[in-house]
Amino acid sequence: MTGPIDAFATLVRRVRFYLTRERFERELAEEMEFHVEMKARDQERTGMSADDAEWAARRRFGNVTRVKDATGDVMTVGWVEAAIQDARYARRSLRQSPAFAAVAIASLALGIGATTAIFTLVNAMLLRPLPFPDAGRLVLAFQTTTPGVFFPVDSMPWTYDKYRRLRALVPTFADAGFSSWDEFNLRRTGLAAGGRAEPAARVRAELVTTSLFSTLGARAILGRTITAADSSPAATGAVAVLSESLWRRHFNADSGVIGTSAVLDKLPVTIIGVMPASFTGIREHAEMWVPIEAVSELDSPRRRQQLEGEMGAVVARLAPNATLATADGQLKAAARRLNAVFPPPAFGPRKATWSAGVVGFAEARRHPLIRPLLLVLSIAAAGVLLIVCANLAGLLLARARAREAEMGLRIALGAGRGRLVRQMLTESMVLAVLGAAPGLAIAYGGAVALARIRPMLPPDYILLRSVDLLQGASLTPDWRVLTFAVAVTLAVGFVFGIAPALAASRTNIAELIKVAATAGQRRERAAVARS
Amino acid sequence: MTKNERSELLPGTLEMLILKTLSIGAMHGYGIAQHLQQLSQDVLQVEEGSLYPALQRMQLKGWVSSEWGLTPTKRRARYYKLTPLGKKQLAQEVAEFDRMLLAIQRILGTA
Secondary structure, eight states: OOOHHHHHHHHHHHHHHHHTHHHHHHHHHHHHHHHHHHHHHHHHHTTOOHHHHHHHHHHHHOOHHHHHHHHHHHHOOHHHHHHHHHHHHHHHHHHHOHHHHHHHHHHHHHHHHHHHHHHHHHIIIIISOOSSTTGGGEEEEEEEEESOOSOOSSOBOEEHHHHHHHHHHOTTEEEEEEEEEEEEEEEEESOOTTOOOOOOEEEEEEEEOTTHHHHHTOOOSEEOOOOGGGGSOBTTBEEEEEOHHHHHHHHTTOTTOTTOEEEETTEEEEEEEEOOTTOOOSSTTOOEEEEHHHHHHHSOHHHHHHHHTOEEEEEEEEOTTOOHHHHHHHHHHHHHHHHHHSOOOOBTTBOOEEEEEEEEHHHHTSOTTHHHHHHHHHHHHHHHHHHHHHHHHHHHHHHHHHTHHHHHHHHHTTOOHHHHHHHHHHHHHHHHHHHHHHHHHHHHHHHHHHHHTSOOOOOOSSOGGGOOTTTTOOOSOOHHHHHHHHHHHHHHHHHHHHHHHHHHHTOOHHHHHHHHHHHHHHHHHHHHHHO | OOGGGSEEOOTTHHHHHHHHHHHHOOEEHHHHHHHHHHHTTTOEEOOGGGHHHHHHHHHHHTSEEEEEEEOTTSOEEEEEEEOHHHHHHHHHHHHHHHHHHHHHHHHHHHO
């Protein structure tokens, strides 16, 4: 008749027992003493002598030790007790061979560390979702030209003009944004009087439509992002949003930077926000974001014309129930219609046409070489781990031979084979866990080091796929990396421990007794010969 | 009392008897043992130590609660008390026991 609440209450009582073990045993002893004393006194009253009374009372009570054990056993959970005992035994046995323990822990740390380091990179580049809300609905629209005569690439940049027409033609794009790319000379203005003139810095800015930030769903850490209201410039010029790295380098991470003004080439801007380090825009190493609509209004007519033809990428967010296939179909249809308005350049006698397609945004940013590279690294790390396991299994087997006498004694005293295997496995698990702690440190250091030596591809107009995935990515272990580390540790502990454990449990006592007996006989004979 | 005048306790009934004893009032372990001995007129043989594991089991299940107190002679002792859950359990076990007894008697009656 126990419901879940009763089961929980029982569990709480058991836990409390483990925490107050000493007090429990003390009080139980006191209680039983009281019982026996009262009984003895009663017996005395019936005329027995003090000694006889006490003896009779104890007899009537029963074996005190057995009662103590039985009462304690009610509270304990069988396998927990055994596991705690095993762990204590493992710790003692490892302390007795510190050299072995050191070697084992060092090799485990290296193996687990290398594997986890690679996984950290895999996690950062392939598994972790983009830091945007509902990132699965973000797509990149690309256009291609058929036949691929002039540009041997798979994606071509859109022009700003085409982007504007595209939005009307593709209803599955709930929201979309255009992002172009340019370099400017940035100079701060409006600084406090007495401040020395700051030198101009060369920055890479993304010219984005005001809808880009809302499409991505990115949020600023300071101030705000660009919204639709910013499409026409204010009296102070256009707005601008800084990247976290630019904010640190040129603005001294000053939290009062919001509202200050600067000049991009001849363009006056007001800083309105700072983005987190994890936001790197659409292109690599983008440092600022400026609304393209405002820029086109502020600048010279020649620049305005240039901006129409400005080439960039189109990012969109799919409508809630739209699929990639639907969007793809609509985009292809749209491209066909655009062929009429913007005929592709003729390359010799063959006529080219535009086509288009859509691909997941996260997928689009991954260079095709990333997966094979990571696969090779993972295989190498797994190889290292296997070698570590084989090495340790060998060490443990050698150790087991040295401990044959101890195993034999335990079997003779009645330890079952399963218990021995469990005991040995606990030892290898303890070793694995001890190696995992420095292993995590090695993993983090290794991942950071590998990230630092990654090849820096130059920012490319056309090939979106060369985006640096590790820029702004945090390599600190998240839940995925930690789960992986724990799983690898447990698996490794099992793999290298199982063979020695099984071998140790098969110790033949008869053999041992024979060997011990002959050794004893030899000692006796030597003693007799000496005397 | 000689040994063959005492009967072994039926398995599973010790807890029921302890619960019944405690339904009269709070008692310490020795008091429960005394009570069982006296009321059964020494027929039921209970190794007094076996009370303690049983009491611990009942505490674990929440049928009984315990508290340290003072005896009338100002000595420290642990007193056990029936909980509402324990009262329910007692009623259930008594009902079950009666049913079983009736069944056995029926079999013996027609044997």
